[in-house]
Amino acid sequence: MSTDFVSTRLTGWGLTAPSVARVATVAPADVAACVKDSGVRGVIARGLGRSYGDAAQNSGGSVLRLAGSVSDVVVDPESATVTASAAVSLDELLKIIVPRGFFVPVTPGTRFVTVGGAIASDIHGKNHHADGSFGAHVRRLSLLLADGTVRELSPTDESDLFWATVGGMGLTGIILEATFAVLPIETSRCIVSTVRCRDLDELLSEMSVGDEDHRYSVSWVDLLARGRSFGRGVLWRGDHARVSDLAPKLAVDPLRYEPRHLASVPPIVPAPGLVNLLTSRTFNELWLRKEPRRKDGQIKSIPGYFHPLDSIGSWNRLYGPRGFIQYQFVVPFEREDALRRCIELVVESRLASPLVVLKRFGAANRAPLSFPMPGWTLTVDMPAGADGLSELCRRLDDVVLEAGGRHYLAKDAHTRAESIVRGYPRLSEWRRIRDSVDPDGIWQSDLSRRLALLG
Numbered sequence: 303m304s305t306d307f308v309s310t311r312l313t314g315w316g317l318t319a320p321s322v323a324r325v326a327t328v329a330p331a332d333v334a335a336c337v338k339d340s341g342v343r344g345v346i347a348r349g350l351g352r353s354y355g356d357a358a359q360n361s362g363g364s365v366l367r368l369a370g371s372v373s374d375v376v377v378d379p380e381s382a383t384v385t386a387s388a389a390v391s392l393d394e395l396l397k398i399i400v401p402r403g404f405f406v407p408v409t410p411g412t413r414f415v416t417v418g419g420a421i422a423s424d425i426h427g428k429n430h431h432a433d434g435s436f437g438a439h440v441r442r443l444s445l446l447l448a449d450g451t452v453r454e455l456s457p458t459d460e461s462d463l464f465w466a467t468v469g470g471m472g473l474t475g476i477i478l479e480a481t482f483a484v485l486p487i488e489t490s491r492c493i494v495s496t497v498r499c500r501d502l503d504e505l506l507s508e509m510s511v512g513d514e515d516h517r518y519s520v521s522w523v524d525l526l527a528r529g530r531s532f533g534r535g536v537l538w539r540g541d542h543a544r545v546s547d548l549a550p551k552l553a554v555d556p557l558r559y560e561p562r563h564l565a566s567v568p569p570i571v572p573a574p575g576l577v578n579l580l581t582s583r584t585f586n587e588l589w590l591r592k593e594p595r596r597k598d599g600q601i602k603s604i605p606g607y608f609h610p611l612d613s614i615g616s617w618n619r620l621y622g623p624r625g626f627i628q629y630q631f632v633v634p635f636e637r638e639d640a641l642r643r644c645i646e647l648v649v650e651s652r653l654a655s656p657l658v659v660l661k662r663f664g665a666a667n668r669a670p671l672s673f674p675m676p677g678w679t680l681t682v683d684m685p686a687g688a689d690g691l692s693e694l695c696r697r698l699d700d701v702v703l704e705a706g707g708r709h710y711l712a713k714d715a716h717t718r719a720e721s722i723v724r725g726y727p728r729l730s731e732w733r734r735i736r737d738s739v740d741p742d743g744i745w746q747s748d749l750s751r752r753l754a755l756l757g
């Protein structure tokens with residue numbers, strides 16, 4: 303069967319660096335034929351396009367969206383696993399599994415990501431310190447290779463290729479299907495403790511004790527506050543609530559799950575550049591004041607705790623047509639000086655939007671290109687094209703890399719090939735495994751070319 307490709311302009315979630323590719327939505331059985339006809343600019347898979355930069359773009363080449371259906375999802379309560387097409391989103395999965403008493407092993411800050419995208423980026427969540435990243439929960443996956451064959455991979459069978467695919471940004475092949483562990487839950491609510499911290503010292507010391515007692519932990523930092531309030535923020539720690547934690551009204555239907563969509567930002571924003579210094583400062587001030595100094599036992603819904611931004615569709619348009627970048631790095635524990643210096647640089651620049659996240663990572667996994675490692679990760683959104691942004695990113699890169707840290711490929715839109723070589727010391731090992739199954743460089747993306755990932 304011939305596949306209809308449509309020439310399409312694509313960006314990542316940050317809306318920067320658009321490029322045009324031949325895009326098609328393809329049934330698993332037709333993927334091999336599309337790959338065979340791909341031409342010199344190669345092919346890359348695309349999920350829901352929630353990576354911020356150019357990971358799921360392929361200028362002048364092909365981009366394949368896998369067709370998959372939720373009706374094929376298999377939940378096995380005995381082994382607490384789910385088998386799903388790589389095209390299925392966490393949003394679709396949660397609607398199936400939460401009412402049956404399970405939760406995804408790892409969720410990012412949005413549920414609009416596919417299983418394929420979750421594995422290819424080896425995504426992390428608020429539970430990284432407790433449960434690691436998504437790849438740690440994958441029991442098996444099927445991968446379509448450049449030669450059109452399909453291989454079954456697991457942490458024990460063809461484990462090198464399995465781990466090169468976890469975090470491999472689609473550059474080892476197209477993941478067709480995966481089986482992964484899910485977490486048994488009693489309710490669809492979380493029980494959350496909040497601590498509002500007056501400065502960075504207080505925030506870091508609060509975060510350094512007590513995370514181990516909770517499955518989830520994350521902080522927001524005000525990167526516009528200076529002077530005595532430098533680095534002030536709010537820490538939220540949470541766990542899945544038990545039925546006994548719920549008020550009688552909620553306990554009647556403890557697994558009820560109804561994520562709400564409140565509104566969408568239109569394609570043309572009435573006031574582009576809505577996210578600026580004034581609005582961000584006001585937001586931060588109000589946000590901070592609404593949080594209690596210290597409070598335990600708040601009951602929140604899954605969307606309210608994990609995915610608050612998902613209730614507003616296309617919120618990325620708020621930055622206007624030039625879009626924004628999300629700068630995310632990790633630096634090892636013991637290099638709090640580097641974390642502090644990065645925060646100082648961002649505060650001085652006055653470029654940070656209110657969306658800032660600070661988290662402590664736990665142990666890394668075996669994947670050579672997996673981003674998390676033990677240390678501090680900071681995520682900052684900044685408007686693209688702003689004066690001084692490139693210079694700021696270069697200075698931040700220097701601090702991060704000198705400290706032995708690295709950047710997250712799923713978020714990156716700015717850094718250079720040298721940063722990846724320094725930040726990912728196992729890059730050549732990954733290339734060797736990758737090249738063994740794709741000697742002709744069929745899998746390519748704008749990201750792979752910009753950062754010379756294939757060597």
Ligand SMILES: Cc1cc2nc3c(=O)[nH]c(=O)nc-3n(C[C@H](O)[C@H](O)[C@H](O)COP(=O)(O)OP(=O)(O)OC[C@H]3O[C@@H](n4cnc5c(N)ncnc54)[C@H](O)[C@@H]3O)c2cc1C
Nearest residue numbers: 349350351352353410411416418419422425426471472477
């Ligand atoms: C609001 C928001 C919050 C976020 N929060 C977090 C967070 O907390 N933690 C985190 O880790 N990430 C986070 N992310 C990033 C997001 O989780 C990752 O970028 C994820 O990979 C996006 O999945 P996707 O399906 O949209 O994939 P895409 O963005 O479409 O693709 C991402 C990569 O996956 C590859 N890929 C997609 N499908 C397949 C497949 N079937 N086979 C092989 N490769 C494939 C693509 O080639 C590409 O390299 C966030 C993103 C947003 C927009």
